[in-house]
Amino acid sequence: MIVQRELLNQIKIFIKRKEFIAITGPRQCGKSTFLEIIRDYLIKEIKIDRESINILTFEDRKLLAQFESDPVEFVNSYLSQNTGKTTYLMLDEFQYAEEGGQKLKLIYDTVKNVKIIITGSSSLEIKGYMVGRILTFNLYPFSFKEYLNAKDKRFEKIYVEKNKMVLNWLFKRKKPVQKIGQDLFADDFNKLFEKYCIWGGYPAVVLSKTTIERKKVLNDIYNNYLLKDIKGLLELTTERNLVLLAQFIAAQISNILVYQNMSQASGLEFRQLKKHLNILQETFICKEVSPYFKNKQKELVKNPKAYFLDLGFRNNLLDSMNNNFIQRTDTGAIVENVIFIRLSELSQGRERINFWRTKTGSEIDFIFKINGYVVPIEVKYSNFDRPQVTRSFIGFIDTFHPRQGVILTKNYWGLIKRNNTEILFAPVYYL
Numbered sequence: 001m002i003v004q005r006e007l008l009n010q011i012k013i014f015i016k017r018k019e020f021i022a023i024t025g026p027r028q029c030g031k032s033t034f035l036e037i038i039r040d041y042l043i044k045e046i047k048i049d050r051e052s053i054n055i056l057t058f059e060d061r062k063l064l065a066q067f068e069s070d071p072v073e074f075v076n077s078y079l080s081q082n083t084g085k086t087t088y089l090m091l092d093e094f095q096y097a098e099e100g101g102q103k104l105k106l107i108y109d110t111v112k113n114v115k116i117i118i119t120g121s122s123s124l125e126i127k128g129y130m131v132g133r134i135l136t137f138n139l140y141p142f143s144f145k146e147y148l149n150a151k152d153k154r155f156e157k158i159y160v161e162k163n164k165m166v167l168n169w170l171f172k173r174k175k176p177v178q179k180i181g182q183d184l185f186a187d188d189f190n191k192l193f194e195k196y197c198i199w200g201g202y203p204a205v206v207l208s209k210t211t212i213e214r215k216k217v218l219n220d221i222y223n224n225y226l227l228k229d230i231k232g233l234l235e236l237t238t239e240r241n242l243v244l245l246a247q248f249i250a251a252q253i254s255n256i257l258v259y260q261n262m263s264q265a266s267g268l269e270f271r272q273l274k275k276h277l278n279i280l281q282e283t284f285i286c287k288e289v290s291p292y293f294k295n296k297q298k299e300l301v302k303n304p305k306a307y308f309l310d311l312g313f314r315n316n317l318l319d320s321m322n323n324n325f326i327q328r329t330d331t332g333a334i335v336e337n338v339i340f341i342r343l344s345e346l347s348q349g350r351e352r353i354n355f356w357r358t359k360t361g362s363e364i365d366f367i368f369k370i371n372g373y374v375v376p377i378e379v380k381y382s383n384f385d386r387p388q389v390t391r392s393f394i395g396f397i398d399t400f401h402p403r404q405g406v407i408l409t410k411n412y413w414g415l416i417k418r419n420n421t422e423i424l425f426a427p428v429y430y431l
Contacts, residue, residue: 001207003150005034007139008041010348014135015046020108020116022094025139026284026309027225030203031119032057034139035090038117042088052085054078057092064096071103075111087114094118101129108133122233122283138284140345141201141310144193144338144429150206155192158185162430167346169424170406171370176424178413182385183427186411193429194325197334200312218316226285226317233279241266245276249286249306250314254333254365256303256357257288284309289340292354292367292374294400305355307340335381335428336365339408342431343368343377362392377406379428384412387425397421 007023014021015038023031035055042048058064067074079087094100100118107116108130119139145163148156165176183189199205199214202221208214226246231239245266249257263273280286288304308314311334315321322328343353343366356364356376366377376396380388389407397405397418405423414425 001150002033002037003030003142003146003203003206005030005037005139006143006145006345007034007137008037011038011137012041015042015115017135018115019132020104020118020130020134022134022136023117023119023139024136024284025119025121026141027121027229028202028204028221029139029141029284029310031121031139032092033203035092035117035119038090039088048086048088052080053088053090055090055092058096059093067091067103068098071107072110075107075114075116079111079114084113088117089114090117090119092119093121095120095122105129105133121229137348138344140284140341141312142203142206143201143342143345144196147196147201147206148192152192155185155189159189159430162427166424166426166430170375170404173404173422176413176415176426180414182411183413183430186427189427189429190410195323197311197325197338198315198321198323200310200315202310202312205312214312215316215321218312221313222316225283230279230283230285233283234276241268241272242276245273246280246285247317249280250308250317253307253314253330254305254336257306258303285313287340287344289366290354292356307337309341309344311337311341332379332381336379339366339377339379339428339431356396358395362395364392364396373404374400374402375404375406376400376402377408379408381408381410381428384409384414384425387414387416387423389416389418389423393423394418397423 011021023034025031039053039055042053043050056063058067075089078089097103104116104118107114142150145156145159148159165178168174169176202217204217205214208217226242227239231242234242236242245262245268248262248265259270259273263270266273266276268276277288281288286306286308288306290304314337320330325331328334340353347353352369354367356367364376365379368375368377376393378390378393393405393407401419402421405421407423407425408428408431409425411427412425413427416423
């Protein structure tokens, strides 16, 4: 089963541009399948001949060796004989290519009528060579919409309608046409959303039929990704410190990280700790979030938070797959982490995500910068029957005077105004 990916809509407008395209993301998030989705789009929508599209993988060491030996001749061998006709060459697992950025630059500058799309499971070392020549997009495990596409088409249809309202309000300031009060589908959506929060969005996990299958897939991803790939990148003789660090971060999602505590928990001295953290980010295991500040005297400005890019991976790392979501002690942190992933999907690196915390303890989960404006976002996974705004949220509004603010609830729709700030209340599963 192929699930259509939201990222395609973001890439479509760049397909005919000259720049190459890079698609990065964690292993097993569906990058290879996504290339097939792009190929189908090119054939059906753009009317590109199938013969002008080639998907290759650099896991084929013979192809990789040919590319590394003479990249220009390698690419020329796939070009259409019809002069002036664009050939689409998709190179999967591009991270295996040594000095890949330099080779891509040579191709871009010397070969005409070729559009190259590459994928990689770690942040590709190409930026220094490919400035102005490549556009980078991140592909994550399934979003909640994509999860619904695989699990329940009826609720996907409802989601699309409601999500459009939320995003139009968030990005275009269009007032949502929605009845104030409890969401009609709250109970059904929360059951689906909570299962997504536990098992995450890795395609093979979502498409598994049984709990035993899901656990097996997650364990395989853990063993092959964390213990094999990342251990190799760090040139480790043992994975003990890496696992201890990853488990510590997994237990600390939504909390401010203290480097001294991470060092003690992992047994790593500061320099090695920073190296390990960087690799965990570069390989899309987790991501640090920096604090938002304007007044350094009042706000906590040094230590970041960290979130995982898939909750199934995180929960499996802690051996914490308890399906009784409400009885878990980390429910709030998990939902907050899911919203971080969603904001990352929406931003694609163009908008900045921070959190806000003052020395007096006031805190906002996320500060999302849109078109130069900041939007405070609070995650409150509880039932609302009326608008409720925390003192921290009020404090941020009164200090920074944002145009908009968002409070994500378990069940409630609402729209109020405080001074000149519009505050949207929306069920968390519709973002």
